Amino acid sequence: MHHLTPEQIAELREDLLKLREAILRHAEEQIRDPSNVVFEGGDEIDRANIEADRYLNLQRIKTRELKLLRKIDYALMKMEQGIYGVCESCGALIPFERLKARPVANMCINCKEKEEERENE
DSSP states (O other), X not given: OOSXXXXXXXXXXXXXXXXXXXXXXXXXXXHHOOOOOOOOSOOHHXXXXXXXXXXXXXXXXXXXXXXXXXXXXXHHHHHHHTOTTBOTTTOOBOOHHHHHHXXXXXXXXXXXXXXXXXXXX
């Protein structure tokens, strides 16, 4: 017996798929047009620094997007297995409202807060 209705699961699956599509579209745009920076004045060193900063920023974005894509795929896999919406730490059911706000959530709010407290120590 699952705590989410089939309609809720369908809605969350749709949210995950839309998010996945948006990330892939953004990545594709970055690849297609890597020169979305206009160099105005400055010497070669200034331009090189701007380009290096832009590259590092793009790498950070790619890393974040890749992590999010993995979380989305993981959530979709859990849906297929019928175990989506269950806290991986304590086994509690994750409320629909939390999943709606963060469809890749794999922990209840209590366990997530405890994890963040441990990370900040």
